[in-house]
Amino acid sequence: MELAAQQIVNGLSAGMAYALVALGLTLIFGVLHVINFAHGEFYMLGGLAAVVAVRILGLPYLLVLPLVPLVLALVGLLVERLSVGPLLPRRDGLSDALLATYAVSLLLADGVLALRGPAPERIDGLEGSLQLGSIIIGHQRLFVFVVGLLGIAALDYMLRRTRFGKQMRAVAQNRFAAQVVGIDVKAMGQRTFMLGAAIAGLAGALLVPISQFTPLMGHNVVIKAFVVVVIGGMGSVAGAVVCGLALGVLEALLGLMLPEGFTTALVYSLLLLTLLLRPQGLFGKVAR
């Protein structure tokens, strides 16, 4: 029982990473109708940026954390300009954009792998831990959770209240109508991509002190983020957050009973199960 409670606590921080990565995926899908297969690499690069800044530049972690999303927003802009924006107007634009983001994903993951080697690397986040009865909550895990929640709250405020957020939702609801009322749809696509990349990068930087940096961390996380967006409903923000956290906890609990490889395989197969039984996802609308 205590073990389970401990696992739930641990699962929540991993789940926060899934939620944040899935959030970016789902925003990008909502606005551009493209699934960004390179999204996991934004998460990985966020981790890499934190490692480089702390290890090599010697900057303090708490200073690095707000810088990483800025760097990743630029990476996101670059990737959008390179592999999404120019391809979408084509006849097979959507599938070409899928292909191009997939290529970017392999390029980044294998590029970093080849240049850095596969060895994992970790940095120190917040020291110390909190003890509740027999459950130990590392400060960093608490920090991940709190920062993640604050980030989600800020995003939610932005989507509902700011001009940018309203325009974004308008484009997601009806691209054509948004264009008619004068919204620059193309620029919205770019900004959404930057936003998604920044959120994923933040998640990577948050998680690196807990789960170490490896060049393949993006690949592992992105499929779980796919599971999350499919179960949560493609394009649904609330679905991404709730299902992301739930998936992290579920995975941690399954980890008590099964070896890691099987746990992951089981989590992945939830995606297929959802597509088979409730293709619109738990939070999605039936009409598509």
Place this chain on the structure above:
Amino acid sequence: MTHDRSLQYLGLALVASVAVAALLSSPVYAGLLVYAAVLGLFALSVNLVFGTLGYVTFGQAAFLGLGAYTAGLLATRWGLNFWWVLPLSILPGVLLGVLVGLVSVRLGGAYFAIASLTVAEILRLLAGNWVDLTRGPLGVVVMPPPLPGQGWHGIGQQPGYLGLALVLCAVAVFVLHRLSRSPVGRAWAAIRQSLPLAESLGIATLRYRVGNLALSGGLAALAGALLVPKILVLTPDLFGPAYSATGLLAVILGGRGTLIGPLIGGAIFAVLPEWLRFLGDLRLAVFALLLLLVVRLLPGGLASLLKRRPSAQGTPLAATPGIVAPAGLADAPPRPATRGALLVEAQGISKSFRGLQALANVDVRVHAGEVVGLIGPNGAGKTTCLNVLSGFTLPDSGTVSLAGTATSGLPAHAMAQRGMVRTFQQTTLFDEISVRENVLIATHLAAGESALAAVLHTSGFRLREAQRAARAEVVLGLVGLAARAHVAAGSLSYGEQRMLAIALALASGPRLLLLDEPAAGLNHTEATALAALISRLRADGLGILIIDHNLKMIMALCDQVVVLHHGEKLAEGTPQAVRSNPEVIAAYMGGMTVDAAHA
């Protein structure tokens, strides 16, 4: 037909001559050639899904690995002869293809891409962790016994292996080529270009998509099994992104949607890793960069550099402007019903969208040899009514019966199979291909066809192909497009495109035609030709339901008119009766008479 053969001979001759050259020179080349054939086979399987059907797959290695593990484990665990179990490896690939297809294709390309990647990852994890069966990352060593012909010409161990790989590759090309020129391949092409149109013409799109994935999965699994004698060790990497990406890249670099492209790509990727050895660990990253560059800069691949313009210069059909033997459509099975027979009856159909009542308790009837007009202001529910009738929208309540049989819940293609075919308000055509090929796709329902007959070119198949071609010409003549048969549909004038859309519906051999605003945007001459065509079809015994805003045409043409207003039936009757109905005049025509409204 001759041009079809010549391509096959060319391909076979090419393979044979390269094979001989390689055999005579050195074992290194023989090894490379085997690898090229296996990768070519694998790339063909990717192309079947991606090039032919238009679904991007990031997990084709799932099938490759499954085939390799099946053959390898059967051989090592149960001591069976590898070469005998090789064909068995196809089966799990086919089954997995069906599974992935059922799970994901009805949701569209993005979901399929995700599902394919996920399936490959699941299998990779299982292969890596189910240590009892697969020995995990250590891998299983498989030693296939040598095939006959060992030591022949002194070219390495296995000339039999080389021969088998080349023959299987050639057989795959042959089968895929034959399928592509049959109703099966045309159905796939139709699905790639416009799913709703394919469905409206009676193509059971889900079945064809799943069938495509099953065939592709089987081919990839065969390629995987054939890979085993080259790699000799089964490792979980067989399911990994390196193979998936290589297959995809081979297709895109070679040329998607062609048969020669994947073979070129396969050959390139058999050789390229040797050349790129100096790159070391960066190799996959370089492949990825290459993929990105090709998608950005050369989306048609290498094959697009050497391709002649498609079909634009085929032999033109004999121009038969507008004149056709009256028996033309009547020949075509299943068709004409007795004049006056009830074709479709909708009773009390209702449909609302998020609280908006689009249709409320509407009845519609159409008889053979009758033209029924469905009119009403914008938003009256006309198109929703047509969507419900044709099976594109499920009604909330009410029934639709065709010739007395209830059809509730049947998918759109089943409605077409029962003789009710619709057109779309927005012109919907297969833009990329010629007018004649458009109509040929639409003859899908003309005669039942099996993939096997298409591959074997049985006499029955050839007869039915001739019938389909004849039907296409008849229909093109009927709508006055015979002289335009070899023009790409997308480059027709607007009026011609509208007529072609009707031709597609006609080619599927309907008893009942549902036309959604066929006259919209037509000039006077074109509208007159359309009216003449509709009268002609009525004389042939078709039932026609027509939505249009051209009231003059509707009133002149229709036997019965149904007026919808806010989703309800306001009036029904002969044009004269409707024209003088005070409610219609008040609600629909704003108090003016019809003639004044259109003057």
